[in-house]
Amino acid sequence: MPVTEQDVMTALKDCYDPExxxxxxxxxxxxxxxxxxxxxxxxxxxxxxxxxxxxxxxxGCPAHTQISQQVKDRIEQLxxxxxxxxxxxxxxxxxPERLSQAAREKLGIV
Numbered sequence: 001m002p003v004t005e006q007d008v009m010t011a012l013k014d015c016y017d018p019e020x021x022x023x024x025x026x027x028x029x030x031x032x033x034x035x036x037x038x039x040x041x042x043x044x045x046x047x048x049x050x051x052x053x054x055x056x057x058x059x060g061c062p063a064h065t066q067i068s069q070q071v072k073d074r075i076e077q078l079x080x081x082x083x084x085x086x087x088x089x090x091x092x093x094x095x096p097e098r099l100s101q102a103a104r105e106k107l108g109i110v
Contacts, residue, residue: 003048003080005033011078015070017056018063022106024071028098029054031089047082050075054086055094064088 012030013023024030032053037046052071056064068086075084096109104110 001080002037002046003035003050003078005035007078008033008035008050008052008075011074012052012071015067015074017061017067020057020107022099022103024054024067026100026103026106027057027094028100028103029056029094031055047080049082050078050084052084052086053089055089055092057094059090059093 009025009030013025015024016022017024017027017029020027030052034051034053036049036051052075054071056067061067068088071086072084075081099107099109
């Protein structure tokens, strides 16, 4: 069964910025998920390559490498995934408007 964007987003809810007690999905840090089948795979055993575009809460975030690796590792644990790559972008920047309602409540933001 092919991996879906929802599968990836659900998996990424296990990933956290070590300084913020909210997952990176609810923080609004995931900007996009691209899923491509592995052309080398057999028709019945296709594995997919996943590319995630994300940002961090601030440029120069000291946990940049740790968070990116956490995202890559978590996606590659999904059944049917061949490989994952993470592209960190700074535009548009992370803003409080991107927070989910759950994140707002957890952080005490009204």
